Amino acid sequence: MGKKAVVIGGSSGIGLAVSRELIALGYFVEICSRSKPDAGILQDDRYRHCYCDLTDFNEDLFRQLAEDKETEILMITAGVGRVADFRAHHLAEIDRMLTVDLLSAVKAIRIFYDRIISSDPFYSGVVSSISGHLCSPAASVYSAAKAGVSRFVESVNIELEVSGTSNRILDVSPAFFPGSRFYGGENDLSLTMPLARVILTELFERETLFIPQYEETFKDVLERYHEDPHGYGLYSYEYKKGSGRIDNSKKVRIGYLSGTFDLFHVGHLNILKHAKEHCDYLIVGVHESGQWKGKETFIPFDERKSIVAACRYVDRVVDSCLEDSEAWSKYKYDMLFVGTDYKGSERFLRYEEFFSDKGVKIIYLPYTQSTSSTMIRKTILLKTKDIDIETEK
DSSP states (O other): OOOEEEEETTTSHHHHHHHHHHHHTTOEEEEEESSOOOTTSSOGGGEEEEEOOGGGOOHHHHHHHHHOTTEEEEEEOOOOOOOOOGGGOOHHHHHHHHIIIIIHHHHHHHHTHHHHSSSSOOEEEEEOOGGGGSOOTTOHHHHHHHHHHHHHHHHHHHHHHHHTOOOOEEEEOOOOOSSOGGGTSOOOHHHHHHHHHHHHHHHHTTOSEEOTTIIIIIHHHHHHHHHOHHHHHHHHHHHHHHTTOOOOSOOOOEEEEEEOOOSOOHHHHHHHHHHHHHOSEEEEEEOSOSGGGTOOOSSOHHHHHHHHHTSTTOSEEEEOOSSHHHHHHHHOOSEEEEEGGGTTOHHHHHHHHHHTTTTOEEEEEOOOTTOOHHHHHHHHHHHHHHHHHHHHO
């Protein structure tokens, strides 16, 4: 197949333009992203789409790509962020930005690091942001993540230099550029391709930092910032506010579900996983007992809460309320999840009416048919009965 490149976030924006340019240069491109590139933009037989959600880092995928000796480029272009006051950021949004923009980049580079530090030519880069080099109020979390990327790359490049390899990691730190869905528009390769070509030129020359429009614009901007960081910060905030760029609206979808979660099994895991696929932040209410179903519980309440809290799909565990509608008044969730066997029940018909004017969507999730707490409970009780009979004998 010949030489290969891995582009994380290569289905949109500058990543898509980089992927297209790499294909033009003769590379087969492994595009790691949640969505596939739009049809007809890339030559079908010159790329492969690898599903990748950076909030659920797929270590096995990246190790497989790093071990492919034909791979000689790693380019990380994925990123999320928005212009908003810090108080407008939900915990889920903070976690997502730091995970996608910083942690995933560091992890990916670590997995590829044996290739990067070797004596064989290997080219790697990550798209950071100019906001990582200066004060950026109303983009504080995004700026912190990108500053982390820039300091990480700067530090590791020193280690690479000391090791004796000629390979380096390129920090690409642009400001706004048109033609990307990142800024709420549509992909326009006519606008992003020129920048992609320059990025790859810098990459192949093993440069360590590339700030587009540096001489024309950002040299003076950075000098102003270093001369008076506080004054520049005030100016930056007022500029964003005056231009209408600050958006403090809610951007996080909060989900809620409740259950007893006794004898935790794969059915519980599946319903939590499916719920999290629909929302950004999942709150789970745990019932103190199974009396509401007329059943006893085997596992103590606090232990059941700890088990649910340890699940990777759960963001917060709370004591359940008597009614899920009561929980809404506390947590103001956007989605209520429940198993399909409750659809049409008196309780959920009542909930549907209650939430009809509150913007809350009730989502019915299928149960795992092969396993249930009832089945496990019956098995335990039968086994216990058999043991009692044997003991009597």
